[in-house]
Structure formats: structure tokens, C-alpha cells
Amino acid sequence: MRQPIGLARPKKAPKRNGSDRKPKAARWLELLDAAAEIFYEKGYDATSLQDIADSVGILKGSIYYYIETKQDLLDQLLREVHAAGMLNFEKFDALEANPLEILRQMVEQHVLYICDNLARTTVYLNELGKLSPEDRKAIVGEHEFRNKFMDVIVQAQDGGLILADLNPKLAAQVLLSSINSVYGWYHPDRGQSAQAVAAHVGLTNLRGLATEAGLKMLSSREASGGNNKANKSRATA
Structure with a gap:
């Protein structure tokens, strides 16, 4: 597991006494946040429940009030990351724009x-593939992100904006793989904004899919400074 730049090892928080007890819902969220950060830093396999308890400042035995095993924390994190990512796509269902523009915005939004x-999505992308197909399907469904992209690719092909001879399922999988790779090399402290990365990933991928008409549309949008829409989309997400 790589050591993220700028991410310090969680310090032990002081153990809390009875007067510091939080409502169950608040403590559960605190445990999930701590688990996400430590899974991100150390990897799921190398993280112990003692690590998480120390980070939150409770006794290890108190964690069992909320979970039975460490896997329960991971499963919930995977569900939440997946659900939030899918929720980001809902606004595109009613967006009035050509499908290539919708696809570009979807790519940028997902990046x-x-x-x-970064912590939660890294855990999601690192750990999801380690689950059995049955467990993975039960937690996050089956190819839901890929299918969202595939549906819009088909619409863009029908509109003559994406090459008709491309297999839409494979094109969507390649596109999603490119997007997901961002977690492995993006670092916010290296001087490149998330907006710039999102715009670059979107434009680079769509240029490889677009027809001549689609390329003209992308070039026209780029020349008009359309990347400001990515910033607005991020601000309202």
C-alpha cells in the first residue's frame, strides 16, 4: 500500500470517559471516517480494530457495540462511496444537452x-476487487457505473458523435478504467487542481472516441473556454 503524501499516521486520541459519549449515530459516522483514513494509509488487511479505536479515542471493546467484524466497516464504506458516486450521475438524466457533452460532464464529475x-475512493477501488463476485454484487450492484457511461455512449453513437464501430460496453469499460486510475497518481499538493485534472481526463478520453463531428464539437467547446462548466458542476455537486 502506498504511503499518501501529506497524510500523517493517525494519532491516538485520549480515551473518553462516560461524559464524552456521543449518540450512536454520531459515533458510527466517526468510526467510518476513522476507518476510511486508516484503511487508506495502511491498507485494509494491515489495519486492526485497535488502530481504529485508538484513532477515535474509545476502548476496542466499545467498537463491538456497532459492528461484529472489521469487514462490517469496509462493507459500509463501499456502499456509501458507491451510492454517492451514483447519486452524482442523477442530475445528468434530465440534462438537456447533446450526449457527447453529457458524457464529458459525467467524466469530469466522476474524476x-x-x-x-481521495481516501474513501482509494479504499473503494483498492478493496472492491478483492471481494467475491457475489459479495461485490450484493454491496454495489453489477457494473452500474459502466452501464451509466455505456448508455450515453450509445446515444452519442446514434447521434453520429462517437465512432459507430466501437463496442459501447468495451468503450465504457476503458473510459471508466481511465477515470478510476486517477486515484493512483493524483495528489492535491502537487500543484495541479482537481478541475484541471478532470478536464484533461475528459478531453483526452473523448477525443479517442469521437467522430469528426464530435471532435469539432469538442474543439469548439475548448476554444470557448467551456471548462468553466466543470467548476460550476463541482461547486453545486
């Missing part, structure tokens, strides 16, 4: 989601 939630 921004990864960059803005």
Missing part, C-alpha cells in the same frame, strides 16, 4: 468525485 474524496 472530481474521486479527487475530492
